[in-house]
Amino acid sequence: xxxxxxxxxxxxxxxxxxxxxFGARPKTLFTGLWTSGLLAVSWISxxxxxxxxxxxxxxxxxxxxxxxxxSAGNLSIPFGFVVDQVSVTMMIVVxxxxxxxxxxxxxxxxxxKGFNRFFSWLSAFVFSMMILVMSDNFAGLFIGWEGVGxxxxxxxxxxxxKQSATxxxxxxxxxxxxxxxxxxxxxxxxxxxxxxxxxxxxFAAMPNLEHTLLITIGSFLFVGAMGKSAQFPLHTWLADAMxxxxxxxxxxxxxxxxxxxxxxxxxxxxxxxxxxxxxxVIASLGAFVAMFAATMALVxxxxxxxxxxxxxxxxxxxxxxxxxxxxxxxxxxxxxHAFFKALLFLGAGNVMHAMDDELDPFKMGxxxxxxxxxxxxxxxASVALAGIYPFAGFFSKDKILEVAFNGDHYILWGVLWVxxxxxxxxxxxxxxxxxxxxxxxxxxxxxxxxAYPYMLWAMAPLAVLAAIAGFFEHAFVDFxxxxxxxxxxxxxxxxMILIAVTSTIAILGIATAVIIYKNGMLHPKWMERPCYKLxxxxxxxxxxxxxxxxxPYKELSIIFWKQIDMKIVDATVDLIANTFFNIGKDTxxxxxxxxxxxxxxxxxxxxxxxxxxxIFVAAATLLG
Amino acid sequence: MFETVxxxxxxxxxxxxxxxxxxxxxxxxxxSSLAAGMILISGFxxxxxxxxxxxxxxxxxxGAVMALYAFGMMFFDTxxxxxxxxxxxxxxxxxxxxxxxxxxxxxxxxxASTHVSALYxxxxxxxxxxxxxxxxxxxxxxxxxxxxxxxxxxMIGGIVLAGKKMDExxxxxxxxDVK
Amino acid sequence: MITLNHYLxxxxxxxxxxxxxxxxxxxxxxxxxxxxxxxxxxxxxxxxISNHYGDLSGQMFAFFIxxxxxxxxxxxxxxxxxxxxxxxxxxxxxxxxMKG
Numbered sequence: 001x002x003x004x005x006x007x008x009x010x011x012x013x014x015x016x017x018x019x020x021x022f023g024a025r026p027k028t029l030f031t032g033l034w035t036s037g038l039l040a041v042s043w044i045s046x047x048x049x050x051x052x053x054x055x056x057x058x059x060x061x062x063x064x065x066x067x068x069x070x071s072a073g074n075l076s077i078p079f080g081f082v083v084d085q086v087s088v089t090m091m092i093v094v095x096x097x098x099x100x101x102x103x104x105x106x107x108x109x110x111x112x113k114g115f116n117r118f119f120s121w122l123s124a125f126v127f128s129m130m131i132l133v134m135s136d137n138f139a140g141l142f143i144g145w146e147g148v149g150x151x152x153x154x155x156x157x158x159x160x161x162k163q164s165a166t167x168x169x170x171x172x173x174x175x176x177x178x179x180x181x182x183x184x185x186x187x188x189x190x191x192x193x194x195x196x197x198x199x200x201x202x203f204a205a206m207p208n209l210e211h212t213l214l215i216t217i218g219s220f221l222f223v224g225a226m227g228k229s230a231q232f233p234l235h236t237w238l239a240d241a242m243x244x245x246x247x248x249x250x251x252x253x254x255x256x257x258x259x260x261x262x263x264x265x266x267x268x269x270x271x272x273x274x275x276x277x278x279x280x281v282i283a284s285l286g287a288f289v290a291m292f293a294a295t296m297a298l299v300x301x302x303x304x305x306x307x308x309x310x311x312x313x314x315x316x317x318x319x320x321x322x323x324x325x326x327x328x329x330x331x332x333x334x335x336x337h338a339f340f341k342a343l344l345f346l347g348a349g350n351v352m353h354a355m356d357d358e359l360d361p362f363k364m365g366x367x368x369x370x371x372x373x374x375x376x377x378x379x380x381a382s383v384a385l386a387g388i389y390p391f392a393g394f395f396s397k398d399k400i401l402e403v404a405f406n407g408d409h410y411i412l413w414g415v416l417w418v419x420x421x422x423x424x425x426x427x428x429x430x431x432x433x434x435x436x437x438x439x440x441x442x443x444x445x446x447x448x449x450x451a452y453p454y455m456l457w458a459m460a461p462l463a464v465l466a467a468i469a470g471f472f473e474h475a476f477v478d479f480x481x482x483x484x485x486x487x488x489x490x491x492x493x494x495x496m497i498l499i500a501v502t503s504t505i506a507i508l509g510i511a512t513a514v515i516i517y518k519n520g521m522l523h524p525k526w527m528e529r530p531c532y533k534l535x536x537x538x539x540x541x542x543x544x545x546x547x548x549x550x551x552p553y554k555e556l557s558i559i560f561w562k563q564i565d566m567k568i569v570d571a572t573v574d575l576i577a578n579t580f581f582n583i584g585k586d587t588x589x590x591x592x593x594x595x596x597x598x599x600x601x602x603x604x605x606x607x608x609x610x611x612x613x614x615i616f617v618a619a620a621t622l623l624g
Numbered sequence: 625m626f627e628t629v630x631x632x633x634x635x636x637x638x639x640x641x642x643x644x645x646x647x648x649x650x651x652x653x654x655x656s657s658l659a660a661g662m663i664l665i666s667g668f669x670x671x672x673x674x675x676x677x678x679x680x681x682x683x684x685x686x687g688a689v690m691a692l693y694a695f696g697m698m699f700f701d702t703x704x705x706x707x708x709x710x711x712x713x714x715x716x717x718x719x720x721x722x723x724x725x726x727x728x729x730x731x732x733x734x735x736a737s738t739h740v741s742a743l744y745x746x747x748x749x750x751x752x753x754x755x756x757x758x759x760x761x762x763x764x765x766x767x768x769x770x771x772x773x774x775x776x777x778x779m780i781g782g783i784v785l786a787g788k789k790m791d792e793x794x795x796x797x798x799x800x801d802v803k
Numbered sequence: 804m805i806t807l808n809h810y811l812x813x814x815x816x817x818x819x820x821x822x823x824x825x826x827x828x829x830x831x832x833x834x835x836x837x838x839x840x841x842x843x844x845x846x847x848x849x850x851x852i853s854n855h856y857g858d859l860s861g862q863m864f865a866f867f868i869x870x871x872x873x874x875x876x877x878x879x880x881x882x883x884x885x886x887x888x889x890x891x892x893x894x895x896x897x898x899x900x901m902k903g
Contacts (some may be wrong), residue, residue: 593901595834600826603719610726617730631805635813642817642840646824651832658836665843672810672854674862677869681846684869689839689876696832696880699887720823727815732808742858759859760866771870778874785881 001052001062005083008045008091009130011038012098016123019116027115032106035119039102039126043095050088057085057482063136070139077197082136085483086331089476090133090263093335096465097255097342098126103458104346105247107451108353112245118158122251125151129256133263138187138197141264145183145228148257149176155252156244168240175237179227183264186220189213203270211275218271218278221264229261229315232289236542238312239296242304246349249304254311254345255338262315262334265322269484272325279323283404286319287415292539294422298429299535302359303348306430310385311341313423317400320412326403326487328480332473333400336392340384340466346459347378351434354448355441361430363446366439371450375435377463382431384466386424386506394503395470401502406489420502424509432517630671638664655690655697662686675752810851817844831883831893835876842872 015035022031053060062083070077083091102122109115128151132144150173157169191197193213194205206214225231230238241253252258265272265282272279290313297309314337321330354371355364368375384391387398397420404413441448450456477486489495537543590601641664644657662685669678744759746752760768821844824837846865853861887893 591901593899594895595898596826596829596895600715600719603723603822603826606822607719607722607726610723610730614726614730627805631809638813639816639820642820645836645840646820646827651830654833654836658839661840662843665847668810668847669850672850674850674853674865677846677850677862677865680866680869684873685839685843689873692876692880693832693835696883699884700832700893716823716827719826720819723822724816724819727819728812731811731815742856742860744859744863746857746859755859756862756866759863764863767867771867775870775874778877782877782881785878786884 001049001060002064004045004048004052005062005064005081005134006066008042008049008095009081009127009134011042011045012123012126012130014038016120016127019120019123022116023120025116026113027110029106031116031119032102032109035123036099036102036106039095039099039123042126042130043099046088046091046095049083050092053083053085053088054479057479061085074195075191077137077139079140080136080198081134081140082199083134085480086263086266087133089331089335089480090259091130093259093338094126094129094133094256097338097462098122098129098251100458100462101247101251101342101346104250104349104455105245107455107458108247108349109245114158118155118245121151121154121158122247125155125252125257129260132260136199138190138199138202141267142180142183142187145180145224145260148252148260149173149180149228152176152241152248152252152257155248156241158244158248162243165243168237168243172237172241175234176227179224179234182220182222182227183224186217186224189217189220193217199267203268206271206274214271214275215278218268218275221268221271222278222282225261225264226285227261228264229258229319230312231261231285231315231319232292233541235289235293235312236538236545239305239308239538242302242308246304246345246352249308250342250345250349253308254341258311258315259318259334259338262318262322262330265319266327266331266484269322269325269327272322273485276325279325280409281323283320283323283409283412286316286323287404287412287419288316289313290316290320290419291415291422292316294419294426295535296538297426298422299532301362301536303351303361303430303434304345304359306361306426307341307344307348310344310423310427311337313419314341314385316419317397317416320416321400321403324403324407324409324412325485326399327484328477329396329399329403329487331480331484332476333396335476336384336396336466336469339462339469340381340391340393343377343381343459343462343466344385346455346462347374347381350374350451350455351378351448353451355446358441358446361433362440363444364434364441365437366435367441367448368435369439370448371435373456374451375431377456377459378435379431380463381466382427385427386510387420387502388506388510389503390467390470392466392469395473398499398502399473402489402495402498403487405494405498406487417502417505421505421509424506425513428510428513429517432513437518627671630667634664634667634671638668651697651700655693658693659686659690662690673746673752676756807851807855811848814844814848814851817841817847820844829895831886831895831898834895835879835883839872839876842868 012035015038019031019035022028049062053062064081066079066081068076068078102119105118105122109118112118125148128144128147130144132141132148135141135144153169153173156172157166159165187197190202193209194202196202196205227234238253238258242249244252272282293309293312293316297306297313300306300309314333318330318333318337321327321333350371351364351367351374352359354367354374358364380391384393387393401413401416401420404410404416534540589597592598638661641657641661645654645661648654648657663682666678666681666686669675669681744763746755750758818841821837821839821841824840825834828834828837846868849861849865849868851861853859853865883893886898890898892898
């Protein structure tokens with residue numbers, strides 16, 4: 001079984017390295033097929049591992065220690081990997097979505113010059129993500145964490161000659177770095193107080209630590225999760241990350257990287273169980289983000305950004321669940337969300353390709369006639385997102401709302417409930433504007449066509465999973481709660497009412513969207529309302545960050561450069577160099593070629609010798 | 625008594641003439657002062673019982689060397705005063721002043737040592753010339769011969785340097801070829 | 804009484820006078836004169852010491868110095884004349900070809 005672990009882990013790396021060899025050459029189809037093939041191998045290994053662990057969850061956990069990494073004094077950090085219920089779930093999600101995205105990207109990037117480089121980065125990303133979820137200690141987690149950050153940077157800024165893309169890549173990386181500082185502090189605190197970074201040992205030692213320390217550790221670790229999962233206030237990078245190619249958005253910013261934060265909280269559940277107040281803060285923040293992102297998605301004029309805000313919103317949902325202690329619910333929603341969100345992104349990619357990379361849905365419309373399969377898949381995904389029975393989103397989202405209600409957190413429940421309605425509304429706003437209504441694109445001269453068939457076949461498994469994953473809820477719960485704590489629901493009597501209420505608002509949202517956007521655009525007078533302006537400009541937060549953080553920092557950097565670096569550091573080094581230079585220049589006169597001057601130097605030498613002689617002799621006679 | 629007077633007289637005169645050599649702007653004055661100084665130096669040698677040395681000083685130095693300098697002076701216009709530019713006149717006096725002070729300080733101190741024994745002692749009854757001759761041609765023979773060779777080389781060098789038309793040989797060419 | 808020290812002090816003074824000339828003079832011929840002064844000063848010193856110890860070595864030394872000085876003057880003047888023919892000047896400051 002261990003060989004499957006290594007295969008699952010290293011197959012993407014092998015694909016990435018071989019594709020990297022072709023990085024500078026023009027497109028070779030081989031790289032796409034090879035990396036997709038290796039990812040399929042990794043996928044099959046993950047499934048085999050899953051079946052193995054599923055057969056006997058408590059006994060069949062696969063735990064390997066590949067080699068020692070750091071062994072210095074008391075600090076011992078190995079490269080160790082564990083395949084337990086949580087990590088195998090994540091592995092299945094990651095490899096499934098990655099394989100589908102790889103196959104899709106063969107078609108999507110087929111006309112791109114950086115084809116080979118793309119697959120190298122993409123497989124490297126999957127490798128880092130696998131390290132992240134399979135590692136059995138915090139250091140390995142951090143390695144994977146940084147690896148996905150790096151690959152995300154490379155992929156967002158994939159079209160590096162575009163200024164906006166490189167800016168977005170840097171923004172994502174720097175924001176993640178800021179959050180990683182928090183996470184590092186958390187990891188340091190864990191090591192300092194428990195003496196180990198292995199999950200099982202650290203968590204076993206945690207109940208003995210004092211409470212404020214645990215709160216500190218939990219908060220710092222969550223800061224790291226905030227960066228990766230783009231919670232407020234470190235959320236601006238996610239929308240800007242849409243500068244990358246669409247398969248990247250589908251893989252990284254829907255299914256895998258942004259869920260790393262949720263994974264961290266789920267993995268550290270023994271810690272968060274001890275500090276429920278921090279959990280409550282996490283949940284509140286999650287609920288706020290859910291609502292916050294949904295409002296921004298309501299008015300956006302960029303299909304990828306709408307879906308990005310939707311991801312942000314759903315991440316908020318996951319954090320609500322994780323914060324309130326219902327870890328398996330968060331994991332379940334993570335899984336279902338990965339499927340239908342990736343599907344949504346891939347569909348948006350099809351639309352973009354058809355419309356020559358146009359992103360404004362107001363310039364589309366009526367594409368249903370031309371792109372039926374894509375439209376159907378996207379409608380399926382949107383319905384799943386909205387949480388309508390029998391699709392997967394219904395099961396997971398409803399569970400989260402139940403969790404909120406269960407703990408008597410009625411405000412949280414209310415916020416999430418309204419957000420569910422908003423989610424349904426904006427998802428179908430997108431669908432209606434893109435696929436139905438007037439065919440605005442004809443006036444603008446676009447000639448859309450459907451995507452390649454194999455791309456549609458790559459999207460199909462995701463659609464199937466988005467449709468049926470919900471029915472595996474019971475099996476999933478039984479499987480995962482052998483590791484994670486199970487959550488007691490006290491709301492069985494009101495369960496059906498809650499489901500009814502939630503479904504009602506979702507259907508209301510869908511209906512509203514269909515009616516408003518059936519015939520095209522919104523009334524222009526809406527656009528002058530202040531709240532519209534607020535939403536469209538993302539609550540003016542990017543401008544705020546720019547004015548408060550970026551500009552002063554830039555000024556500070558300029559001061560450091562001009563005043564300190566140039567005037568002090570450079571001046572000192574130059575001073576040393578100039579001193580030597582001037583010494584040389586001044587003593588050059590000794591050898592002037594002028595006999596008179598040389599005779600003077602000679603006389604000076606004689607003087608000095610005589611002086612020394614005199615002193616020496618006098619000293620000798622006086623002392624000796 | 626005689627020695628004291630002679631010493632101080634000669635020393636005053638010598639120092640004066642050498643100072644004139646060093647500081648005058650007229651090349652001719654310098655030359656004549658130098659010659660005078662040389663003669664006075666030989667006076668010192670006589671005072672020090674170095675008769676042979678004194679005579680050699682007059683003959684070689686004052687006679688030959690100064691004559692050489694006089695011939696050398698003929699190349700230059702001696703009526704015009706020497707124009708010498710000095711970048712920093714004080715340096716000169718500072719440096720030499722220091723050296724003078726140090727030397728005097730060193731030499732005033734009583735340094736006569738009792739452990740020194742004469743290598744070639746002066747014998748009573750033998751005249752200075754005779755003694756010098758005996759030592760020169762026996763103990764200092766090799767330096768003497770080497771000095772002779774050196775003088776020969778110097779002479780040839782002087783002729784080569786200053787001669788003209790050295791390619792043609794006056795003795796082997798026909799009479800009519802010499803212009 | 805005139806002791807050895809008197810003669811040595813005199814020798815030292817003459818030597819420094821020669822040194823002044825060497826440093827001060829810019830005319831090559833004058834430089835040679837100053838060098839002669841220095842050599843003579845040393846001769847006086849040697850003779851004085853030889854007289855004091857009753858040793859003939861000092862006089863021999865002075866003797867050889869005179870010989871050497873004579874040959875040095877011969878060669879030196881020859882070179883001086885050659886240089887004067889080439890550069891038409893014996894001023895030290897104009898004879899510098901190094902850029903310094």
